[in-house]
Amino acid sequence: MIPTLFPDRHPIAFLVHPRSNVAADLGGIFRPLGWVPNRVYDAALRRVAFPSPVTGSFRHADQPERPAGWLITVPLTPRELLGGGRRVQRIIGQAVDRAGKLGARTVGLGALTAPATAGGAALRHRADIGVTNGNAFTAAVTLLGAQRLLAGLPADATIALVGATGSVGACLTRLLAARTAHPLLLVARNELRLNALRDSLPAGRSEATTDMRRVREADLVILLTSAEDAVLRSEHLKPGAVVLDDTQPRNTRPELLVERPDVRIVDGGLVSVPGVQRRGFIGLPHGVAYACLAETLLLGLSGHQGHYSLGSPRPEQAEHLLTLAAQAGHLGFTLAPTHSFGRLVEPDHQPDGASFTPVPSPAGVRA
Missing domain, CATH: 3.40.50.720 (NAD(P)-binding Rossmann-like Domain)
Known part of the structure; x- marks a missing residue:
């Protein structure tokens, strides 16, 4: 019997975007989309204000009947996100709106959506939903x-x-x-x-x-x-x-x-997360997640209220998440x-020291 922990948990949303090979990433969501040349996507995404679709979902193995969160794909290319500007900010803001309407209480900024919003600082004014950049x-x-x-x-x-x-x-x-x-x-x-x-x-x-x-x-x-x-x-x-x-x-x-x-x-x-059931494409095998996504999931599990990591995270925020990860060990949350x-590239096992437990500083090194 899998123990049920984190009674105050709430759903999250995680923002992703197509990477440099837009066709390949969209083909991972729906195969025929991969047949469209990248130049067509580049031109369309620059000129048309597409809505941010829900392209995946999450559930936790200890409460599979409840939605744990959603993947939302922001229709912007890496070049647009790096360039920034009002249009980029508006589209990311609309994706956050979508997250709130789905019922998410925390939204994580994946990949270049974080630097495009100054590490989430541009969303600090949002009082309706918590934001984290995943960087801690x-x-x-x-x-x-x-x-x-x-x-x-x-x-x-x-x-x-x-x-x-x-x-x-x-x-x-x-x-x-x-x-x-x-x-x-x-x-x-x-x-x-x-x-x-x-x-x-x-x-x-x-x-x-x-x-x-x-x-x-x-x-x-x-x-x-x-x-x-x-x-x-x-x-x-x-x-x-x-x-x-x-x-x-x-x-x-x-x-x-x-x-x-x-x-x-x-x-x-x-991060290895065998207890997180994912539907949707993120460019990783099932049971593995990017740390920024894992951070968002941990904040949802713990019921964290408000923003978490905006701008540059503090080391103590990173340490706190290591503690949460250890508490969520029944779902995985270990170093992949x-x-x-x-x-x-190595046998599928966790080497010594891979779990998220505090690693002591060596003698003579100041913490």
């Missing part, structure tokens, strides 16, 4: 994924965080500074924000640079950028480097593995087995 749990899950990879790297391995000043990046940087002793190389385009992040850490804990060529010094590269296409190239990686790609749409390409067969590329921010470009 993404930072927490990426931390655990990095710790798993570091176990196979040299004890003095350098970690490069590309996109360190972003919403996920800044939170993850602080978590890594507290929970590991590894040298940190912070990489971003805005030098002022980069130096401010470096200076907020203990003295000598990290270096900061705007030069992508310095990423070649790192053993583990954590990619946290928001871009339409690949930003990491083969010349940026040292021999035998490991890349943890935490981007959606992803900022690495499979061709990189052909150019550099010595390099490993691992998908970041993936290692995937690369959506494919399982």
Whole structure:
């Protein structure tokens, strides 16, 4: 008998959007849509204000008779979302309206809908529904994924965080500074924000640079950028480097593995949720979810009221979600087995340390 926990749970909605290959993603929802050329979709989505359709749903194994939430697809391309503007804000706002009408009490911002709304800050005025950008749990899950990879790297391995000043990046940087002793190389385009992040850490804990060529010094590269296409190239990686790609749409390409067969590329921010029954396409196998979606589901399970993670999340928000995930262990909510470009690359089991329990800081490292 599966225990019934979280008596104050409420339904959620999660916003997604077509990725760079619009036809492929829409074909995952309804196969004939995949036959339409991408250029047709690009032109139509730019010119026509389509409503945001419901393209999936969720139920929890411990209460399968109740809806746990819905997937809502925002009809915007990555390029439009990155460009922002009033039209983008209006369409995302209408998708949030749709979530509220369905009965959702919390809405999660998937992929580029988060940066398009300044990490959800542009929706702070919404008093009718709670909003979260999913970045707190993404930072927490990426931390655990990095710790798993570091176990196979040299004890003095350098970690490069590309996109360190972003919403996920800044939170993850602080978590890594507290929970590991590894040298940190912070990489971003805005030098002022980069130096401010470096200076907020203990003295000598990290270096900061705007030069992508310095990423070649790192053993583990954590990619946290928001871009339409690949930003990491083969010349940026040292021999035998490991890349943890935490981007959606992803900022690495499979061709990189052909150019550099010595390099490993691992998908970041993936959570195993066997107790969450999903209908609808998100580009992942059933039983696996992005951490931003898992955050939204956890907030719905716990009955959280109001907004949660807007703008840049705090490390304590990430820690709180780790606690909620441990409490929801009967539904899964554990670190997913290692995937690369959506494919399982290790046996389907949870390695030691994969569950969401607090990982102590090493001796001499300040939490």
